[in-house]
Amino acid sequence: MSEPRILEVRTSILKRNDEIAREMREEFRRAGMVVVNLVSSPGSGKTRLLHETLVRLRRAGRSVAAIVGDVETDHDARRLAASGAPVRQIMTHGLCHLEADMVRRELQAWPPQHVDCLFIENVGNLVCPTSWDLGESLRVALLSVAEGEDKPLKYPGLFNTADVAVITKTDLAEACDFDRAAALDALAAVRPGMTVLETSAKSGAGLDAWITFLEARRP
Amino acid sequence: MHELSIAMRVVDLAAARCRDAGGDAVTAVTVRVGRLAAVHGGALAAAFEMAREGTPLAAATLRVVDVPVRVWCPQCRVEADLTDVVPLACPACGRPTGDLRAGHELEVESIEVVGSRGGTVEAGR
Numbered sequence: 001m002s003e004p005r006i007l008e009v010r011t012s013i014l015k016r017n018d019e020i021a022r023e024m025r026e027e028f029r030r031a032g033m034v035v036v037n038l039v040s041s042p043g044s045g046k047t048r049l050l051h052e053t054l055v056r057l058r059r060a061g062r063s064v065a066a067i068v069g070d071v072e073t074d075h076d077a078r079r080l081a082a083s084g085a086p087v088r089q090i091m092t093h094g095l096c097h098l099e100a101d102m103v104r105r106e107l108q109a110w111p112p113q114h115v116d117c118l119f120i121e122n123v124g125n126l127v128c129p130t131s132w133d134l135g136e137s138l139r140v141a142l143l144s145v146a147e148g149e150d151k152p153l154k155y156p157g158l159f160n161t162a163d164v165a166v167i168t169k170t171d172l173a174e175a176c177d178f179d180r181a182a183a184l185d186a187l188a189a190v191r192p193g194m195t196v197l198e199t200s201a202k203s204g205a206g207l208d209a210w211i212t213f214l215e216a217r218r219p
Numbered sequence: 220m221h222e223l224s225i226a227m228r229v230v231d232l233a234a235a236r237c238r239d240a241g242g243d244a245v246t247a248v249t250v251r252v253g254r255l256a257a258v259h260g261g262a263l264a265a266a267f268e269m270a271r272e273g274t275p276l277a278a279a280t281l282r283v284v285d286v287p288v289r290v291w292c293p294q295c296r297v298e299a300d301l302t303d304v305v306p307l308a309c310p311a312c313g314r315p316t317g318d319l320r321a322g323h324e325l326e327v328e329s330i331e332v333v334g335s336r337g338g339t340v341e342a343g344r
Contacts, residue, residue, distance in 0.1 A: 004333050005332050006329055006331050007237075007329060007332060008329050009326075009328060009329055009330055011232055011236075011326060011327050012325060013229055013232065013325045013327055015228075016228070095224070097224075099224075127221070127257045128221035128257070130255075130257035131257060131325055153305050156255060156304050156305045157256060157257035157323075158257060160255055160307070160323075161255075188315060189306035189307065190305050190306070190307060191317055192307055193315075
C-alpha cells in the first residue's frame, strides 16, 4: 500500500447543477426569455402573486408559462392553470428544493409555444433552494407581512442570493402590526441596495409596479 | 434537509477524482462551506456517513472548513471577514456593503487517496 496522497480538487460541489443551469440560462437568453425563480417560505403567497402575475401579463399580450415545485400534490398547478397559462407541476416527493436538471426535464418539448416569461415557483423553503441555480435570470424572494420582519436576518443566505425582494400580503399589514421600516432594514442588512417591491395580490396594490419591473427585464 | 443531496455530490466528485488519479480509496475529504451557503456542517457530516456507503469513500472522514463571510468596503478600500453573517457591513466603518468576496462557497477542496497505482499525483485544476 502506498502512502496516502493529498489531491487538490477545488471544485464546486454543485458543479453539475451549475453547468446545467449555465446551459439553460444561455438557451433562455438566446430565446429572449425572462426566467423568474420565486423563492420563499411556505405560505408567503407565491402562488397567489404568481396567479395574478400570469393573468396580468397575459392580458398585456405576453406569452407566459409556469413550473411549480411542491413536495406533494398538484394543487398549485391547478390554481395557476386557472390563469389560462400553461403550467407544469413538479412533485419532488420529499426533496426540499428544485434542481436544474428537474427543470430541464420539464422543459423538454414544453411549453407548447414560445414564452416571453417563464416562472419557476420553487418549493416553499428558505434554506435549501439557496445554492441551486436553476438558470433563472431573476431570483425573487418573497416575504409576507404575516411572517415577521426579521425573516431575512434569520435566513440571510437565501435573501442574499435574491435579486429582488417582494413584500406580499400588504393588505394584512395593519392586522399583523407589520413594521415596514424593520423589514426594509432587515433586507438591507442581508443584501444592501436590494430592490424591494410591496404588493397585495388580493387588493392589487403594487402589482402594476411589479409587472412594470418584470417587463423592464425583458431583453 | 438538502445536505444529503450535497453529500452525494461530494462523494461522486471525490470518487471520480480518486479514479482519475489511479487511487483505490479515499480516506479523507475536505470541503469548504461558506456561512451563507445555507449548509449545516453537522447535518452534512451525518449525510456523508450515509452517502459514502458502498463507495471508494466508505472509510473516508469528512473535514468541513467553515468559510466566513468576507466583504469589500469601497470606502475603506479593504477586504474584511465578518464575525457574524449579518449585517453585511464593513466592520471598520459600519457602512453597508453588498460586495461579497467570500461566504457562498460550497466546494471540495482536496481529497486524500490511497492506492497501489499511486505515484502519479497531478496538480488540481
